Amino acid sequence: MAENASLPEEDFLKLAEEARQRIVEDFNDPLSLVEKVYRLWWHWAxxxxxxxxxxxxxxxxxxxxxxxxxxxxxxxxxxxxxxxxxxxxxxxxxxxxxxxxxxxxxxxxxxxxxxxxxxxxxxxxxxxxxxxxxxxxxxxxxxxxxxxxxxxxxxxxxxxxxxxxxxxxxxxxxxxxxxxxxxxxxxxxxxxxxxxxxxxxxxxxxx
Incomplete structure (x- = not known):
């Protein structure tokens, strides 16, 4: 079952690259950065x-x-x-x-x-x-x-x-x-x- 459920290496690499791209986009998005800073401040408060x-x-x-x-x-x-x-x-x-x-x-x-x-x-x-x-x-x-x-x-x-x-x-x-x-x-x-x-x-x- 575990083998059937595992992703082929190509699909895994594709998902990893998509996740990396989202992180890069968020990092370059000023609004996203402001939201993250606000959420961090909310935790610190x-x-x-x-x-x-x-x-x-x-x-x-x-x-x-x-x-x-x-x-x-x-x-x-x-x-x-x-x-x-x-x-x-x-x-x-x-x-x-x-x-x-x-x-x-x-x-x-x-x-x-x-x-x-x-x-x-x-x-x-x-x-x-x-x-x-x-x-x-x-x-x-x-x-x-x-x-x-x-x-x-x-x-x-x-x-x-x-x-x-x-x-x-x-x-x-x-x-x-x-x-x-x-x-x-x-x-x-x-x-x-x-x-x-x-x-x-x-x-x-x-x-």
Whole structure:
């Protein structure tokens, strides 16, 4: 059976040459290269949150905040380590990219914790909820969208200076309104502690 199923050498060489040609074509195709770079970045996926105003003291070297043990459990927060520079919080999938692939769940939960840390930092600095706070994002666009969704649901007056939600933002607001009209409520107010309760990839809706 194995002999009957094997390809003649001519056919095998032909298939090998076709595969080689496809690789060469992809390598010379700018769009294909951009797609591959984007997919690689998606696997790596990093995010940074910069506090523009008020001025926050720089922490150097940065403090690495590991996942913390959830009180009264034997489980740790479902987050990546966060590098705390004082004025900047950053995280990435790092070596977890080989396991997580394109999944953004853990990074999204990490962003929720970063937003929580932002609010705690503002409170500790005596910044009121009414005072305008300016922040900026860096990193993968999906991570920035997640952070924007969380920021606009804060009770604090936080303004993102370098992120334009564009057509994605319009669709997001349309979906939120449609779900609210159907009785599913609005996204939960941020900051959220979902990273301590690993159940899904996004915030729940409040009725």
């Amino acid at each position: 990093d995010f940074s949150l910069f506090i523009v105003t008020p001025t926050i003291e720089v922490i150097s070297p940065p403090v690495i905040v590991p996942p913390e043990l959830v009180p009264e459990t034997n489980e740790y927060e479902f987050v990546y380590p966060i590098h705390d520079h004082g004025y900047k919080l950053s995280a990435s999938k790092a070596q977890d990219m080989y396991i997580a692939g394109t999944s953004m769940c853990k990074l999204f939960y990490t962003i929720e914790k970063m937003i929580f840390m932002l609010v705690e930092r503002l409170r500790a600095g005596g910044v009121s909820a009414e005072t305008e706070v300016q922040v900026a994002f860096g990193g993968h666009e999906l991570a920035q969208r997640k952070a924007f969704e969380s920021v606009i649901n804060l009770s604090y007056n936080v303004v993102v200076t370098n992120f334009d939600p564009g057509s994605w933002g319009e669709r997001y607001l349309e979906i939120v309104k449609r779900l609210a009209d159907r009785g599913y409520g609005y996204p939960a107010e941020a900051p959220r502690d979902v990273y301590r309760h690993h159940r899904g990839t996004g915030p729940s809706m409040q009725r």
